[in-house]
Amino acid sequence: MTTKEMISKYDVQNQFDVLVKTYEQIEYVIGNEFELKGIETAQVKNIIVSGLGGSAIAADFVKDILVNELSIPMAVNRTYTLPAYVNENTLFVASSYSGNTEETLHAASEALSKGAKIICITTGGILADFASKNNLNLIYLKKGYQPRYAFGVNFFTLLNIFNKLNLSSVYSKNVELAAKLVKELGDKFSEENNYPLAIAEKVTGHIPIIYSVSDITSSLGMRFKSQFNENAKLHSFQHYFPEMNHNEIIGWEKYNTKQLNAIVVFLKDTTYHEQIKKRFIIVKELLEKAGTEVIEIESKQESFFLRLIELVYLTDWITYYTAIVRGVDPSEIDYINYLKDHL
Numbered sequence: 001m002t003t004k005e006m007i008s009k010y011d012v013q014n015q016f017d018v019l020v021k022t023y024e025q026i027e028y029v030i031g032n033e034f035e036l037k038g039i040e041t042a043q044v045k046n047i048i049v050s051g052l053g054g055s056a057i058a059a060d061f062v063k064d065i066l067v068n069e070l071s072i073p074m075a076v077n078r079t080y081t082l083p084a085y086v087n088e089n090t091l092f093v094a095s096s097y098s099g100n101t102e103e104t105l106h107a108a109s110e111a112l113s114k115g116a117k118i119i120c121i122t123t124g125g126i127l128a129d130f131a132s133k134n135n136l137n138l139i140y141l142k143k144g145y146q147p148r149y150a151f152g153v154n155f156f157t158l159l160n161i162f163n164k165l166n167l168s169s170v171y172s173k174n175v176e177l178a179a180k181l182v183k184e185l186g187d188k189f190s191e192e193n194n195y196p197l198a199i200a201e202k203v204t205g206h207i208p209i210i211y212s213v214s215d216i217t218s219s220l221g222m223r224f225k226s227q228f229n230e231n232a233k234l235h236s237f238q239h240y241f242p243e244m245n246h247n248e249i250i251g252w253e254k255y256n257t258k259q260l261n262a263i264v265v266f267l268k269d270t271t272y273h274e275q276i277k278k279r280f281i282i283v284k285e286l287l288e289k290a291g292t293e294v295i296e297i298e299s300k301q302e303s304f305f306l307r308l309i310e311l312v313y314l315t316d317w318i319t320y321y322t323a324i325v326r327g328v329d330p331s332e333i334d335y336i337n338y339l340k341d342h343l
Helices: 002-011 016-019 023-033 053-065 102-113 126-135 146-166 168-191 193-204 216-231 248-254 274-290 304-326 334-342
Strands: 046-050 074-077 090-095 118-123 137-140 207-213 237-241 262-268 294-298
Touching: 002 262, 002 304, 016 146, 016 168, 016 304, 023 146, 023 168, 046 102, 046 118, 053 074, 053 146, 053 216, 053 304, 074 137, 074 207, 090 102, 090 146, 102 126, 118 126, 126 137, 137 237, 146 168, 146 216, 146 304, 168 304, 193 262, 193 294, 193 304, 207 216, 216 237, 216 262, 216 304, 237 274, 248 274, 262 274, 274 294, 294 304
Parallel strands: 046 074, 046 090, 090 118, 118 137, 207 237, 207 262, 262 294
Antiparallel strands: none
């Protein structure tokens, strides 16, 4: 069976087309003008983005990208409640693609009670009603996607908020370049024989274990792992350097393929500290000695921002093709829906 035939058979909701047209999400953000009222940037002392799943991971990416630019602390909140320090000097962003994520709604209500400066990002739902009722800043996202496939519209909208508030210029410098890059990559990754498909074929039959670097590519590692879970219906695990060198590495001493048939993926980047680069070389030797294959993924784009964009898009395609090769629907998320229905 050809790749196209497998896609036709297993991709019932045509996520292939969604992936190819990911650049349209970025173009939507470019044209989606909005104003932010009642927020004086000088008064903002800390930032919290509250969300789950794809909404939260988009915030993780922003945090990683701006780690050397933001002069105030930023946190990503993934639960019902907020830290005690939240007050009128907190910029609170409630991000829920559906607008009905209950953890985010609870956190937004608490942020309102604490007097935080609130921005809501959503396609509608209860969160949009909450924002309208309380006269809060509300930014609408493009509808029609499963939340995890809406990374582009989530991420770039969030980055544009930082741009509008003069907290970062990364958005204005890169958004057009990113749209162009993603469009070009979409053409390559959708060809009959392509790079992400080749990696997917290697991964299939194994449990992928992903290693990244803390505060640089750790958000990418988390996204990659989660996409294996949701798209390919596959267990996957992730950790990051140098932390894993102080604990998880010991687990490989007694590695047994019959207990865990793993394949390791290194997420590499030229910005890594020289000692981190050495650690990757040494750990690769140990992993291969233990009997597992190591795949190294790295982008050659000039800027760190574009390298990260290329890798998140590439890994989305890898997990999509892994689903197809495994013969599963990359769209359905039955257990998540079951859990929501029974809460």
